Amino acid sequence: MDERSVDFPIAILGAGFGGIGMGIKLLKAGIRSFTIFERAEEIGGTWRDNTYPGAACDVPSHVYSFSFEQKPDWSRAFAGSGEIQQYLLDVVEKWQLRPHIRFGCEIVDAHFDETDGTWTLTTADDESFTARVVVSAVGGLVDPQWPDIKGLHSFAGEMFHTARWNHGYDVTGHRVAVIGTGCSAVQVVPSIAPQVEKLEVFQRTPAWVLPKFDKAYPERTKRAFARFPLLLHALRSFKYWMSELFGPMVFLDAPRLSAIAERESLRFLAQQVKDPALREQLTPHFQFGGKRVMISSDYWKTLERGNVELVTEPIEEIKPLGILTKDGRLHELDAIILATGFDVGLAKAPFHVVGRGGRVLDDVWKDGAVAYKGMTIAGFPNWFTIMGPNTGPGHTSVLVYSEAQMGYALQAIRKLQGGSWKFVDVKQDVQDRYNEGIQKRMKHMVWHTVKSWYLDADGGNHSLYPGYAFEYVWRTRKFKPSEYEIARF
Numbered sequence: 442m443d444e445r446s447v448d449f450p451i452a453i454l455g456a457g458f459g460g461i462g463m464g465i466k467l468l469k470a471g472i473r474s475f476t477i478f479e480r481a482e483e484i485g486g487t488w489r490d491n492t493y494p495g496a497a498c499d500v501p502s503h504v505y506s507f508s509f510e511q512k513p514d515w516s517r518a519f520a521g522s523g524e525i526q527q528y529l530l531d532v533v534e535k536w537q538l539r540p541h542i543r544f545g546c547e548i549v550d551a552h553f554d555e556t557d558g559t560w561t562l563t564t565a566d567d568e569s570f571t572a573r574v575v576v577s578a579v580g581g582l583v584d585p586q587w588p589d590i591k592g593l594h595s596f597a598g599e600m601f602h603t604a605r606w607n608h609g610y611d612v613t614g615h616r617v618a619v620i621g622t623g624c625s626a627v628q629v630v631p632s633i634a635p636q637v638e639k640l641e642v643f644q645r646t647p648a649w650v651l652p653k654f655d656k657a658y659p660e661r662t663k664r665a666f667a668r669f670p671l672l673l674h675a676l677r678s679f680k681y682w683m684s685e686l687f688g689p690m691v692f693l694d695a696p697r698l699s700a701i702a703e704r705e706s707l708r709f710l711a712q713q714v715k716d717p718a719l720r721e722q723l724t725p726h727f728q729f730g731g732k733r734v735m736i737s738s739d740y741w742k743t744l745e746r747g748n749v750e751l752v753t754e755p756i757e758e759i760k761p762l763g764i765l766t767k768d769g770r771l772h773e774l775d776a777i778i779l780a781t782g783f784d785v786g787l788a789k790a791p792f793h794v795v796g797r798g799g800r801v802l803d804d805v806w807k808d809g810a811v812a813y814k815g816m817t818i819a820g821f822p823n824w825f826t827i828m829g830p831n832t833g834p835g836h837t838s839v840l841v842y843s844e845a846q847m848g849y850a851l852q853a854i855r856k857l858q859g860g861s862w863k864f865v866d867v868k869q870d871v872q873d874r875y876n877e878g879i880q881k882r883m884k885h886m887v888w889h890t891v892k893s894w895y896l897d898a899d900g901g902n903h904s905l906y907p908g909y910a911f912e913y914v915w916r917t918r919k920f921k922p923s924e925y926e927i928a929r930f
């Protein structure tokens with residue numbers, strides 16, 4: 442145990458990929474004086490919560506896993522949510538992280554005290570903890586977004602959100618509706634279609650889909666990966682660099698580049714759907730990459746099944762018996778599944794956070810969330826965010842970014858642990874210059890061309906990183922004290 446860490450409490454918020462990874466980074470550095478606060482009763486974050494049929498990663502598993510905890514025996518190229526959750530459970534077990542985690546402990550308030558350089562965290566049960574450093578890893582896509590549809594709660598049948606699947610309800614033989622056609626819907630629709638009597642898919646905006654090159658790994662391949670870790674690393678690197686190579690097609694506002702991907706997607710649509718009228722309804726009318734591209738080899742073709750109907754008529758109201766569309770048709774249903782996304786938290790304060798001089802994070806961010814490199818916020822010292830503003834990827838694994846953030850926070854923690862530094866607070870002008878650059882680049886990204894969860898209500902983008910992941914990793918490789926105001930004891 443690092444002797445210096447004894448009086449240096451670190452609070453990590455959230456026990457999903459971000460919090461677990463940060464915990465491991467600290468343990469690897471010999472730092473044990475940390476607590477992970479988790480509001481739920483189990484680790485896993487999004488992979489604990491998203492258990493809907495078909496839930497899986499749409500980024501290859503070898504890239505969507507910690508670089509420092511590679512798994513040679515992924516069952517397939519794109520693992521299901523259960524296997525990803527098991528991976529996290531195994532990693533937590535291996536690193537004996539559980540004793541560091543306080544479950545059922547939701548932090549609802551954080552206050553910084555400049556005199557002693559500590560954060561006071563308060564839980565929903567009014568317990569208090571102090572920490573010298575806070576690493577917020579609360580996740581961006583956590584709380585389900587319930588749609589604002591008239592009469593939503595008047596429905597007399599079963600209704601639940603994909604991110605809170607009701608496993609006590611069997612959809613078999615029932616008349617089911619799925620509202621929404623985003624990444625969650627494209628996974629759930631093909632999975633339940635063969636079971637239900639009738640499936641109605643309510644689409645507001647058709648989106649781009651590309652095939653998922655998924656396959657099960659044969660036992661001998663897994664054995665080879667276990668035996669020759671270099672092979673595993675080579676595969677991971679290959680998959681990662683491929684995602685970077687095709688990145689500009691997904692994130693740049695370059696119509697000629699987008700057109701290549703659009704042609705591919707339309708060709709795929711033609712293969713999957715024979716009915717020209719259905720094809721027309723499914724044809725997107727926004728630039729490729731504007732919204733997250735969906736990866737599925739069976740979503741489009743499922744919509745041509747005899748028991749599946751794509752409904753494009755807007756929803757007027759939800760009635761006790763079903764969904765009433767604007768054309769006056771009542772779609773009678775037994776169950777409604779809301780695949781309507783999340784109340785996005787990438788670009789907002791996780792709760793009431795009060796920094797230096799009483800400034801409140803929600804106020805500071807009222808015109809859009811900004812942070813230095815997405816991690817540190819002027820006026821909120823010793824606070825590091827994993828997956829903060831403008832750090833989301835449109836084209837590759839989020840973990841590439843989060844691992845960079847963990848490494849950066851660790852460097853700062855090491856400096857602070859040295860003893861004489863009370864706190865580090867990123868300089869306002871450094872943060873401002875960085876964000877001017879981000880927003881200047883943002884103009885060249887495709888995301889402003891269509892409304893999506895990537896954008897704030899006023900159209901600003903404070904969620905995604907406008908560029909390559911490797912470039913973000915390069916920019917965040919070094920914690921530079923000169924960019925921070927340093928207060929000493």
Ligand code: NAP
Nearest residue numbers: 497498499588589621622623624625645646733780781782
């Ligand atoms: P989403 O992409 O935000 O999609 C929500 C869907 O619900 C959209 O089709 C939206 O239509 C529709 N919708 C929302 N409110 C509606 C309303 N009032 N009436 C009718 N339709 C409504 O949500 P998601 O599919 O859960 O995905 C969110 C993000 O989670 C993804 O972008 C991705 O980052 C992540 N995710 C990842 C995976 C993975 O495999 N790694 C899987 C699932 C999700 P509009 O398009 O018209 O707004």
